[in-house]
Amino acid sequence: xxxxxxxxxxxxxxxxxxxxxxxxxxxxxxxxxxxxxxxxxxxxxxxxxxxxxxxxxxxxxxxxxxxxxxxxxxxxxxxxxxxxxxxxxxxxxxxxxxxxxxxxxxxxxxxxxxxxxxxxxxxxxxxxxxxxxxxxxxxxxxxxxxxxxxxxxx
Numbered sequence: 001x002x003x004x005x006x007x008x009x010x011x012x013x014x015x016x017x018x019x020x021x022x023x024x025x026x027x028x029x030x031x032x033x034x035x036x037x038x039x040x041x042x043x044x045x046x047x048x049x050x051x052x053x054x055x056x057x058x059x060x061x062x063x064x065x066x067x068x069x070x071x072x073x074x075x076x077x078x079x080x081x082x083x084x085x086x087x088x089x090x091x092x093x094x095x096x097x098x099x100x101x102x103x104x105x106x107x108x109x110x111x112x113x114x115x116x117x118x119x120x121x122x123x124x125x126x127x128x129x130x131x132x133x134x135x136x137x138x139x140x141x142x143x144x145x146x147x148x149x150x151x152x153x154x
Contacts, residue, residue, distance in 0.1 A: 001083050002121040003112050006073065017044055017151040018071070018121065025073045025143060029117060033075055033141060045147040054079055054133035054140050062089055062104040062127040066097075068146040072130055073119040077140035081120055082108035082129040089127050100146075114142075124149060 002018075004011070006029060009022035021040065024047070038047040045068055054077070064086055072081060089106035096102065104127050112120050113134065122128045131140070 001110070001123065001126045002119075004119060006117050006119060015152065017147055020044070021047075021071055021145045021147055022119065025071070025119065025145070028143070029075070033143065040145075040147070042151070043148070044151045045145060048144045048146060049141075050144060051139070051141050052131065053137045055131050055137065057082075057129075057132040060129045060132050061092070062106065062129045064095075064102050064104065064124065064127045065100045065122075065146075066095070066124050067100040067149060069124060069126075069149055069152070070122045070128065071119055071145040071147060072114060072122070072128075073143050073145070074114040074116055075141045075143065076116060077138055077142075078134055079114045079130065079140050079142065080132040080134050081112045081114060082110070082132065083112065083120075083122065084109045084127045084129075086125045086127050 006026040009026050012019040033049045089104035092105045093103045
């Protein structure tokens with residue numbers, strides 16, 4: 001897991017795929033978000049724009065991915081995301097390889113608050129519970145970058 005600010009994107013030059021995504025997200029700050037998914041160069045993954053109202057934490061579930069890692073970046077609003085080590089949770093569904101997602105139950109190891117310009121990178125061992133409200137439901141605009149794990153150090 002990495003939690004940081006897009007202004008620090010250059011700190012991740014040693015991880016080319018992560019750096020490329022962070023640079024793209026930083027360039028979008030202050031502008032219009034795409035309205036549809038955007039494919040990343042070289043089949044590396046895609047950017048998924050999202051707009052929704054944050055939810056009651058009890059209505060959210062831990063999820064994990066094996067083929068793609070997630071980079072959650074908030075553009076408007078505030079979101080709380082809980083993170084836990086994958087091995088500390090119990091699967092609540094069978095992992096869906098086609099959609100690259102599994103859902104899990106258990107407690108969090110950490111809680112992160114994302115505000116505009118902040119990002120959270122969750123790798124395959126980082127189960128995460130996104131979309132949670134802090135003090136009641138609020139509109140949220142964000143992008144989740146789904147980056148192919150195999151491109152991590154390409």
